[in-house]
Amino acid sequence: MMIGDVSTLDKGDEPETQGVVASSSNVFRRLRPVPAYKVVSEELERLIVSGRLKPGDPLPTEQELSESFGVNRSTVREAIRQIEQEGMLERREGRRLFVCLPGLFDLAPRATRMLMLQQTTFEELWETAVTLEPLAARLAAANANAEDLARLQANINATAALTLPGEQPDSELAELVDLDVEFHALVGAASHNRPLMLAREPISLLYKPTLRRIYARIPQSKSRALAAHRRIVEGLANADAQLAVDWTQKHMVDFHRGFQMADLDMKAPIRLFLRP
Known part of the structure; x- marks a missing residue:
């Protein structure tokens, strides 16, 4: 040939x-x-x-x-x-x-490394996420199907089972963080907008070490995140884009507040948050 x-x-x-x-x-x-x-x-x-x-x-x-x-x-x-x-x-x-x-996870790690090499700060990352995540919720409210909603509900059920008051073992916190990152990826997938899914994936990979610190230092943040996820899914299930967008924005603002309460520096390069 x-x-x-x-x-x-x-x-x-x-x-x-x-x-x-x-x-x-x-x-x-x-x-x-x-x-x-x-x-x-x-x-x-x-x-x-x-x-x-x-x-x-x-x-x-x-x-x-x-x-x-x-x-x-x-x-x-x-x-x-x-x-x-x-x-x-x-x-x-x-x-x-x-x-x-190529799948999303074939491309995302490369983009993540580039963000690190560019000395990207978490503040820059959050400024991008606070735009992309509500957009994903708006599109998901219009395009989510029964399978998408079932996956999101399964994620919430698993999260609820692990969301306990007070301190928790590291293994449980790690599972909660994985579920949180998965939740936002599922909302992105429910948008059925492939460029958006690709654009937000590198950002979501960088949430993990930060969320773990927030959950460990501010135990009440776990239940607040779960409550927000429930309201977002309620908006998607009822095709109520405004409800989904409003709660996604509140969730992102709450995350920003949790970042500050955990005494983490938003202006520090994101590579610092990838350290154990």
Whole structure:
């Protein structure tokens, strides 16, 4: 199987460097060589994104790709590894590779790392969340189906069983935090708006260590969160967007207040909150 309409590359790990001698006017500058595996991975990604290679399609063998692109198999192997990391390929039937759609959790950790590298503060994160979460609730009120509501109710039931007054073991607090993060992800999923789901997922991954601190230092915050979740689901179940949005906003403001009461610094880089 021949792949794409790309120029044939010389065999080897990298294409030959294209050098341009600078003139006295410094108009020209040397071009940087691009590793051959990156050229191959970018072409494979282009074919997947364009739909020429569709989810479920088997990827040609390393030998076939090597012949199509005019590179050696080690170059193809490295290119494939790059595409697998993007979540666009999966191995089935032994070691055979198939095209697939990347899931949210394939992309979210990468975005989370980028937020950390950019020295993003929790205040910035909250400013984004306080916009995205009410939007998710508004869309979910219009689009949630019976299955969405059943999942949300199951989440609330599990949360209620673990929401106890006073201090609790770390293991129970960890479960409560997981359920809280899951609740907001379920509301996002009930919106049935895929760009929104993708946009909010990296933010939700960063809630975990912070929520754990708040629950541990302010025990009453657990029951307040549960009460807010119940009212949000009430709004979704009755297709009452205003109720769902109002309670989501109250919930986010309450979270902000809990953050301050727990004596946590909103202006600190989020990487600090990922420490145990």
